[in-house]
Amino acid sequence: MIEDEIRELLDKISAQMRRNYNQLLHDVNLHVGQDNLLCKLWTKDGLTQVQLCEHLKCEPPTVTNMVKALEQKGLVYRQRDEKDGRVSRVYLTPEGRNLEGPVYDRWRKQQEKLLAGFAPEERLLLRRFMKQMEKNLF
Incomplete structure (x- = not known):
């Protein structure tokens, strides 16, 4: 059936895109997914981890692990919210901000x-x- 072929093609394209893109991101010391988190912060710095989960459509442990990895690379840092000490916000470091151009270049290349x-x-x-197709699924 044509629908099965389309699904298979989409799977193959997606997997190969991820491999190719991961290789491009390797040059700037990032992994697929980390670029999306940084992109959200380039658009609006200081998001909470809950907001990042919503924007990225990821589970909290996934975002926590990404934030930790990006912190270790010196690209983001966490800071308690001034109004609500229970809330932690994620901010870009200058190094994280400087990756915006190189990452966008890799997106365009891909x-x-x-x-x-x-x-x-x-x-x-x-x-x-x-x-x-996206609308049909969501």
């Missing part, structure tokens, strides 16, 4: 590799199809 050979209108159509 996307260009993925979409090579597609005309602009085909890219738009593919995006529309994928947004519909």
